[in-house]
Amino acid sequence: MTSAGSGAGALPPGHVRRYYGDLASGELHPDRMRIDNLTFRAVIDRAGLVLAQTPKISIVSQYQFALRRVFASMVHDELDGGSSDLLQFNVREQGRGFDVFKKPISFAAALRLGPIEHDGTYICIAGTDLEVTWTVDVPLWQSLVDATRIVKVTLSGDYVSCSTR
Known part of the structure; x- marks a missing residue:
C-alpha cells in the first residue's frame, strides 16, 4: 500500500484527498453520512409557462x-x-433565503455538457427547503418551440449529520 504522500498511487492534494482522509481517520462515520439525489421536475407548456413542477423538497x-x-x-x-x-x-x-448560484444556469449547458460539478461543496443548513426556480424565454418558446416539454434537474450530494460524536 502506498502512503498518501508518495508513489504513483497517491491522491493529489485537494478536497478529495481530505475527504478520504476524514473517512479513513473515522472523522466521518458511515452512520453520519448518506448520499442522496433530489430530483425536481417541471412541465412547460406550449405557451412557455411552467404548468406544473415539483414543490420544495x-x-x-x-x-x-x-x-x-x-x-x-x-x-x-x-x-x-x-x-x-x-x-x-x-x-x-x-x-x-437565497439562490445557490449567483446567476441562473443554462439548462442547455447542463444538459449537453453533463453534470455541473463543484470543486468545493455548497452546504445547506439543516432542515431547510430547496426548490428549483425556472426561467423561460416565453416569446421565443412560443414562436420556436410551441410544444410541451418535461424537464428535470437532479441535485446529487451528501447528507452529513449535524450531531457530534
Missing part, C-alpha cells in the same frame, strides 16, 4: 446537505429542438 432536519453535482435531463431529449436553449434554472435555499 425538505432537507432532513438532523443533516446538512452538501451539494456536489447538478444534472439536467429532458424527457424525450430527442425532441429538444433547441428548447433547452430557452430555459434557465437556479436552486433556491429557503432556509437562508
Whole structure:
C-alpha cells in the first residue's frame, strides 16, 4: 500500500484527498453520512409557462446537505429542438433565503455538457427547503418551440449529520 504522500498511487492534494482522509481517520462515520439525489421536475407548456413542477423538497432536519453535482435531463431529449436553449434554472435555499448560484444556469449547458460539478461543496443548513426556480424565454418558446416539454434537474450530494460524536 502506498502512503498518501508518495508513489504513483497517491491522491493529489485537494478536497478529495481530505475527504478520504476524514473517512479513513473515522472523522466521518458511515452512520453520519448518506448520499442522496433530489430530483425536481417541471412541465412547460406550449405557451412557455411552467404548468406544473415539483414543490420544495425538505432537507432532513438532523443533516446538512452538501451539494456536489447538478444534472439536467429532458424527457424525450430527442425532441429538444433547441428548447433547452430557452430555459434557465437556479436552486433556491429557503432556509437562508437565497439562490445557490449567483446567476441562473443554462439548462442547455447542463444538459449537453453533463453534470455541473463543484470543486468545493455548497452546504445547506439543516432542515431547510430547496426548490428549483425556472426561467423561460416565453416569446421565443412560443414562436420556436410551441410544444410541451418535461424537464428535470437532479441535485446529487451528501447528507452529513449535524450531531457530534
